[in-house]
Amino acid sequence: MCPESTPTNERSNGTGDIQVLLIDDDETWARTQRRVLERQSDRLDVETAHSLTETRQSLASTTPDCLVCDYQLGDGTALELLPEVRESHPELPFILVTGRGSEATASEAISNDVTEYVRKSTLRERSALLGRRIESVVDSVRTERALAHERRSKEALLEMITTSVTREELAGDICRHLVDERQYACSWIGVHDSEGAIVPLASAGETGYVTQVLDGDTEISGSSEPALVSFDENTSVLVSSYEDASATDTPDAAGLEAVSNRTNDGNIDSENDRAQWERLASKHGFHSIGAVPIEHDQIRFGVLAVYATDSRQVDEREIAFISEYADTIGYALQATNWRETLLTSDTAHVEFTIGDREIPLVALSRALSDSTTLEMTTVIPRNETEVLCVVSTSDSSKEELLDAVSTVDAIRSIDVYKTNDPLRCGVIIEKPIPELTVAEHGAHFERTSIVDGQANILIHLGENTSAKRIETxxxxxxxxxSMTMVQTNPSEEASERGNDHTPLTDRQQQVLKLAFQLGYFERPRGKNAEEIATMLDISRSTFTQHLRAAQRKILEGTNEVK
Structure with missing residues (x-):
């Protein structure tokens, strides 16, 4: 049987055709029921098979949306077919019908993961029952697939936010994801430059369209092209259909100039302008378009636009999803600016390996298992006796971690705030820890990895910091x-960038970095202000003051944010 696939044009709102394979060795009943089903609903397209052999041949070449199978077939039973279907099509709805139903048969069918169980005698009394059951189970499966797809997309987006360092890298990853995973023909993120022209920060797919629309010094207004309208009016735009211009019609140069440029008095021929971009869109195979503004905290970053072919129409549901993406992108672009500011440009990276089992995180990893890896990227002094550490792991469950913590005396408490892969938590540990020793000697801590019962601490050396003195x-x-790695890595660009910003105090840097690590700027928030303040052993108002001061300093010094 062919592997299961998810059609790209499915809709979870109950629309969309449903392909049904009806299996019964009684050809007369199958033929009659096929006519009944197709007459009852325009959505149902029914094919028939009359044996296990014929069914297997059909499934080897095509995958229906639902199987309706009689219990007793000439060369076997439906329950012989079901395990094969579940192996290759685990989510495919399988409705069992039988003329000789019994409680034993029903029990066996349910235990074998049959989706629905229907007696033929019931269908004689309620002829519309089977059609409704088919539509119900298929719509349910499609909804679950759509939600799972959206969940995976959001998880991928959060991963991109976590790993991307620059705005360009983040925007490029997002556009490629929308094209590769959500199957858009084209996606791009536009921002405005210092001259007021809209320019692409990143694009993917049929990027030639974007290049042609934005050819020249394009102003941020003056075109009915959806992305430009969304940017100019700061509103979502949906074009679900338009008069299909011939793909062989090439937009004329004057028309494209009208699309991409505003005249001096701000007026253009809107009818001609719309005809021009629609013709260009048709030439690239686009038949539905969505565009949404990207903004955060009243700062407008740009616009996110997607273009789809007939196989995936952009509708109101998709606009709502893309809007959620844009909201998160707004947070991410701001966070990426902050991350760029927090990155240092020290002259060298040095890694130390410490094989001391008394180090709290080493003891924790050993309490879990010898193969457990822990990663720590943030250490903040909490008070005179405690520090707060942000720790992640992909090797243990929440329950295992909580059990292990109870065996390490130096760990005061733990707060798990992200339970999917990787698991992430805030750990309050008694002083001393080696990372504080690093800071006391003038170096900048970057991360600690606990691997094979050893702590590997990566640091940045300051200009007047000696690696030998830290080792001592x-x-x-x-x-x-032992010192295991020294890598010189000068960065004049980062140094110059850092000089453009008003310096943050140590506490402002700590608060901002911890807020970023704990998902304060994500949607939904990983931790809120009250929770982070408690972890830092400060008041909520103090946390908020430090955070706002840090944000203000960074945004005042970030020339790219308008």
Whole structure:
């Protein structure tokens, strides 16, 4: 049987054709029931098969949306077919019908993961029952697939936000994801430059369309092209259909100039303008378009636009989904600006390996298993005796982690706030820890990885910091310390960028970095202000003051944000 696939034109709102394979060795009943079903609903397209052999041949070449199978067939039973279907099509609705139903048969069918069980005698009394059941189970499966697809897309978006360093990298990853995973023909993110022209920050798919629309010094107004309207009017735009211009009709140069440029008095021939971009869109195979503004905290970043062919129409549901994407992108673009500011440009990276089992996180990893890997990227002094560490792992469950924490005396508490892969948590640990020793000697901590019962600490050296002095300091407090890597990595560009910003205080940097790590700027928020303030052992108002001060300094010094 062919592997299961998800049609790209499915809709979870109850519309869309349903392909049904009706299997019964009684050809007369099958033929009659096919006519009944197709007469009852325009959505149902029914094919028939009359044996297991014929059914297997049909499934080898095509995948229906639903199987309706009689219990007793000439060369076997439906329950012989069901395991084969579940192996290759685990989500395919399988409705069992039988003329000789019994409680034992029903029980066996349910235990074998049959979707629905219907007696033929019931259909004689309620002729519309089978058609309604088919539509109901198929719509349910399609809804679950759509939600799962959206969930995976959002998870992928959060992963992109976490791993991307620059705005360009983030925007490029998002556009490629929309084209590769959500199967748009084209996607692009537009921003405005210092001259007021809209320019693409990133694009993917049929990018030639974007190039032609934005050819020249395009102003941020003056065209009915959906992305430009969305940007100019700061509103979502949906074009679900338009008069299909011939793909062989080439937009004339004067028309494209009208699409991409505003005249001096701000007026254009809107009818000619619409005809021009529609003709260009048709030439690239687009038949539905959606565009939504990207903004956050009243700062307008740009526009996100998607273009689809007939196989995937953009509708109101999809606009709502893309709008959620745009909201998250707004947060991400701002967070990416902050991340770029937080990155240092020290002259060298140095890694130290410490094989001391008394280090709290090493003890925690050993309590989990020898193969457990822990990653720590944030350490913030909480008070005179405690520090807050942000720790992640992909090797243990929440329950295993909580059980292991109870065996490490130096760990005061743990708060798990992200349970999917990787699991992420805030851990309050008693001082001392080696990362504080690093900071006391003038270096900048970057991350600690606990692997095979050892702590691998990566740091940035300052201009007046000696790696040998840090090694000595670590050796005074911990056993088995060695310097395992030194890498010179000057960055004049980062240094110049850093000089453009008003310096953040240590506390502002700590608050901002922790808020970023704990998902404060994500939607939905991983941790709110009250929760992060509690973890830092400060008041909510103090946390908010530090965060706002840090944001203000960064945004005032970020020339790219208008």
């Amino acid at each position: 300091g670590l050796g005074d407090g911990y056993r088995n310390v």
